[in-house]
Structures are given as structure tokens and as C-alpha cells.
Amino acid sequence: MNSKLQTLQGMHDRLPENMKKRQWVIQRITSVFEKYGFEPMETPAIEYWEILSGKDVYGDEEKLIYKFQDRGRRDVGMRFDFTVPLARVVSSYPDITMPFKRYQIQTVWRCDKPQYGRFREFYQCDVDIVGTESVIAEAELIILASEIFEAIGFKKFMTKINSRKLLQTICEYSGVDKSKEFELFRAMDKRDRIGIDGVKENFEVLGLSKEAKEKIISSLGQPIAQLEKLLPNKEGIAQVRTLFSYLENLGCNMKHIMFDPWLSRGFDYYTGPIFETIIEGTKVGSVAGGGRYDNLIGKFNDKDIPAVGISIGLERVLMVMDKLDMNPKIASPVKFLVTLFDEPTIKYALQVAKDIRNSGVGVEVYPEAIKIGKQFKYASKKKIPFVVIAGPDELKTHSVAIKDMKSGTQETLKLAKLNTWLQKKLEVRK
RNA sequence: GUGGGUAUAGCUCAACUCGGUUAGAGCGCUUGCCUGUGGAGCAAGAUGUUGCCGGUUCAAAUCCGGUUACCCACCCCA
Numbered sequence: 001m002n003s004k005l006q007t008l009q010g011m012h013d014r015l016p017e018n019m020k021k022r023q024w025v026i027q028r029i030t031s032v033f034e035k036y037g038f039e040p041m042e043t044p045a046i047e048y049w050e051i052l053s054g055k056d057v058y059g060d061e062e063k064l065i066y067k068f069q070d071r072g073r074r075d076v077g078m079r080f081d082f083t084v085p086l087a088r089v090v091s092s093y094p095d096i097t098m099p100f101k102r103y104q105i106q107t108v109w110r111c112d113k114p115q116y117g118r119f120r121e122f123y124q125c126d127v128d129i130v131g132t133e134s135v136i137a138e139a140e141l142i143i144l145a146s147e148i149f150e151a152i153g154f155k156k157f158m159t160k161i162n163s164r165k166l167l168q169t170i171c172e173y174s175g176v177d178k179s180k181e182f183e184l185f186r187a188m189d190k191r192d193r194i195g196i197d198g199v200k201e202n203f204e205v206l207g208l209s210k211e212a213k214e215k216i217i218s219s220l221g222q223p224i225a226q227l228e229k230l231l232p233n234k235e236g237i238a239q240v241r242t243l244f245s246y247l248e249n250l251g252c253n254m255k256h257i258m259f260d261p262w263l264s265r266g267f268d269y270y271t272g273p274i275f276e277t278i279i280e281g282t283k284v285g286s287v288a289g290g291g292r293y294d295n296l297i298g299k300f301n302d303k304d305i306p307a308v309g310i311s312i313g314l315e316r317v318l319m320v321m322d323k324l325d326m327n328p329k330i331a332s333p334v335k336f337l338v339t340l341f342d343e344p345t346i347k348y349a350l351q352v353a354k355d356i357r358n359s360g361v362g363v364e365v366y367p368e369a370i371k372i373g374k375q376f377k378y379a380s381k382k383k384i385p386f387v388v389i390a391g392p393d394e395l396k397t398h399s400v401a402i403k404d405m406k407s408g409t410q411e412t413l414k415l416a417k418l419n420t421w422l423q424k425k426l427e428v429r430k
Numbered sequence: 431g432u433g434g435g436u437a438u439a440g441c442u443c444a445a446c447u448c449g450g451u452u453a454g455a456g457c458g459c460u461u462g463c464c465u466g467u468g469g470a471g472c473a474a475g476a477u478g479u480u481g482c483c484g485g486u487u488c489a490a491a492u493c494c495g496g497u498u499a500c501c502c503a504c505c506c507c508a
Contacts, residue, residue, distance in 0.1 A: 110507080115503085122508070376468035377469090379468065380469060
């Protein structure tokens with residue numbers, strides 16, 4: 001192993017085995033996105049530093065942005081997420097049709113210390129709706145996430161839903177200082193990892209009064225109907241209620257949805273409903289998360305434009321799939337390997353390959369006329385279902401021998417009948 | 431950014447505690463049994479600057495220092 005051949009810390013080669021799985025998942029994700037009317041979009045990997053940092057969107061996280069000077073001595077940074085690029089795009093193309101529904105699946109970079117489920121270069125899949133305050137937007141994103149996780153084959157997953165507005169109301173009601181609000185949210189967010197007692201300890205550090213602390217914890221323990229009676233301002237509750245009713249109307253499978261007053265999320269910029277999906281029985285953390293951020297785009301623009309989005313963590317989805325031993329059956333586009341027998345019959349074999357390929361299926365030709373056994377082994381390793389032999393015997397009779405690698409049976413058929421044979425096989429496979 | 435662990439064949443690991451002949455195993459790979467057939471079986475074979483740099487020693491995979499990468503926890507997040 002040559003250390004000079006190493007990839008950079010936290011960055012990985014993605015070999016075919018991984019890519020096939022990855023693309024299978026991405027395909028499922030995009031098809032659901034598009035079913036709901038979202039369209040693809042990409043933005044550059046590198047942005048002006050001023051855009052990434054200037055609006056103080058990321059707060060402390062800013063130190064995790066890859067930053068450097070390009071050849072023109074410009075300060076630049078690598079794409080950290082898709083929210084800021086989206087805000088820039090929406091702000092610089094005023095004639096975009098609103099509501100703007102786009103999805104973006106690309107890599108992002110975070111100069112974090114690599115760890116379990118955590119990389120420096122990784123894919124994210126974002127969907128956002130810009131330009132509407134309607135809670136229907138939230139409902140669509142949540143149901144769409146459910147559909148995606150179902151399509152991938154997860155059985156036990158849960159999307160937790162809460163509202164920043166509701167949390168703010170609870171803070172107000174409990175007498176928590178506005179300046180401590182966000183730190184409090186962060187402390188709450190750790191409940192899954194450190195438990196309620198741990199959160200209580202963290203509240204201690206924040207310097208909350210005993211009364212405030214108790215009021216918060218008891219409020220968070222209430223069912224939604226009780227909370228509603230308790231709180232002076234009903235706006236947050238109303239939002240959650242509306243969201244749930246829309247979800248039901250859209251036909252969402254409610255067993256994957258729950259209201260969780262403890263959910264708060266780590267980003268500062270959320271203003272309304274927030275949500276997060278976890279796969280049960282894993283310690284990977286959340287595989288999707290999002291919420292409403294009505295004030296963010298305004299930082300790039302003169303006017304506030306409401307927006308809501310969700311991000312699916314592709315790397316984590318893949319990790320969980322491995323962990324749960326989920327191996328999707330990925331059909332190879334290549335169904336036939338045409339073997340080369342010897343020099344004089346190469347042209348015949350190539351002709352046969354062309355004929356099969358013309359029927360619309362993938363065909364590989366082994367590029368060398370080596371031992372036939374090795375060519376079979378190659379097909380076997382690459383899981384190619386049929387091996388075709390077009391050697392001297394076949395040439396003489398204008399036929400081909402086709403072996404079904406799964407059953408091990410082999411048949412010889414006339415070239416003239418190849419087409420109908422293919423048709424029949426392809427029909428069966430549908 | 432803070433703290434801990436690990437690095438040996440393509441892969442998973444053994445040998446390291448207590449330095450001592452030629453660094454092993456399983457899987458994989460190559461070849462043959464089988465000169466037109468993969469998976470199973472049998473037989474044979476190849477592969478290592480022990481991550482990298484330096485130090486201690488007659489002698490280092492083994493001890494010490496540095497360095498890089500990976501893993502784990504914290505922080506934070508997808």
C-alpha cells in the first residue's frame with residue numbers, strides 16, 4: 001500500500017459496487033420527487049466566500065466550510081449545503097416561477113472530523129418549496145419522505161414533527177429569556193442521546209430558573225390537547241394541527257408520523273414546522289431532516305420569501321441499508337456476454353452481439369479470445385444471466401449457443417430464430 | 431476543536447504482552463484435473479519495504495518519538 005495513493009481524510013472512492021447501490025437509491029428518490037412536481041437543479045461546487053459566510057446563516061458551523069483562495073486570489077468556499085445556494089439562485093433569478101419546486105442531489109463538503117456516519121464529502125438530496133406559506137408544502141415534503149423510505153424498503157421509520165413557533169410559545173409561557181431560546185433548543189435536541197435527565201443537567205448550565213425549567217419539562221410532557229389549553233398563544237399548535245390534518249387528507253400512512261414536542265433541530269434559521277426522520281433500531285442518527293425557514297432568503301434579497309425544505313442523507317441511508325442487511329436486487333442492464341472463440345470467428349461473434357443489442361438489451365463482448373472457461377467465469381462474477389457462444393460449430397450452422405447461467409441449461413438456436421427467442425425471453429422477464 | 435484506540439498479503443485477521451531462524455491462517459487470486467462451459471470438489475502456486483520517517487539495540491512487525499490515515503466518544507450534524 002502506497003501512502004501517496006491515499007484519498008484525503010474523510011473522502012472516499014466510490015467503486016461500482018457502491019455506485020450501483022447508490023444510484024438505485026437515488027433513482028427511487030428522484031422518481032418520488034418528480035411525482036410531486038419537483039424539478040432538478042444543480043449549483044457550482046465553489047461559491048464566493050462572501051455568499052457562504054456573509055449572511056451568518058451557519059453560525060458556529062461556518063468553521064466547517066472548506067475555504068481557500070483561487071488562482072485569482074478570490075476568497076472562495078466549497079458548497080456546505082444546498083440551502084444557501086438555493087437562496088442565492090432564488091434571489092438572482094427574479095423571474096423564476098413561484099412557488100419554485102426544485103430538488104438538488106450533489107455532494108457537499110464539511111471539514112468535520114470523520115466519524116461513524118460522518119464524512120467530509122457526501123451526497124445530500126434536498127427538496128424545497130420556495131414562495132408559499134401554505135402548510136400544504138410541509139405536508140407534501142413529509143409524505144414524500146415517507147414514500148421514499150417505503151420505496152427503498154424500510155419498514156420501521158418515523159418522522160417526528162414539531163414547530164419552532166410552538167417551542168417559542170412554550171419558552172415564552174415558561175419565562176425563558178429570548179436570548180437563551182436557541183441554546184435551549186439545542187439542549188433539547190439531545191434528548192434521544194442523553195435522556196431527559198441529561199437534558200435537565202444541560203438546562204442547569206444554561207442558568208434557567210427552577211420554575212422555568214419545571215414549566216418547560218412539564219409542558220413538553222403534555223399531550224397536544226392539554227398543551228393547547230395551557231398555552232396563551234395557539235398559533236404553533238394550530239400549525240401542527242393543520243399539518244396533521246393535511247397529511248391525513250393526502251393519504252399519509254400515519255404510523256410513520258408522530259408529534260414530538262422535544263424535536264428542535266440544530267439550525268438556527270428554522271421559523272415554523274420542523275421535522276426529522278429516523279430509522280428505528282440504528283444509531284446513525286437522523287436520515288432526513290428539514291423545516292420551514294421564512295427569513296433566510298430575505299438575507300440575500302430585499303424581501304422575505306417563505307420557504308420550506310427537507311434533506312435526505314443519502315450516505316446514512318446507505319449505511320443503514322448495509323447495517324440492516326438490505327440488498328436491493330439490482331438488475332444488470334447487461335443480459336448477455338458474447339464470448340470470443342478464436343480469430344476466424346470473431347467477426348461472426350461481433351455480428352451476433354450487434355443483433356442481440358439491436359433488440360434493446362445490454363450485451364458485453366469479451367474482448368479477447370481466451371479460454372472459454374475464463375470468459376464464463378467473468379460472466380458469472382459480473383452476474384450476467386446469459387452467455388452466448390458463436391464459435392466455429394455455430395458459424396457452420398448459422399446458429400448460436402446460449403447458456404442460461406442461473407439454471408445451467410444451454411440451447412442452440414438458428415440465427416434466424418434469435419429474434420423471436422429474444423422477444424420471448426424479454427417478455428417473460430417483464 | 432478535545433480525549434481514547436488501531437495500522438501486518440487483494441480482504442478479514444494471527445504473531446506484538448516478555449525484541450531472537452525464512453512473518454502465518456482463512457477467504458480471494460493464478461494454474462491444472464477439464465485442449466468448447468462459470469458456481470462444487472481435489473491438487474499445486476504466487477503475493478508483504480509489517481502505513482510512512484526517525485531513534486534505541488548485536489538484532490525491531492514487536493520497544494520509544496514523530497507523522498499520516500482509519501475507528502470510537504465529546505462537540506455538532508446528513
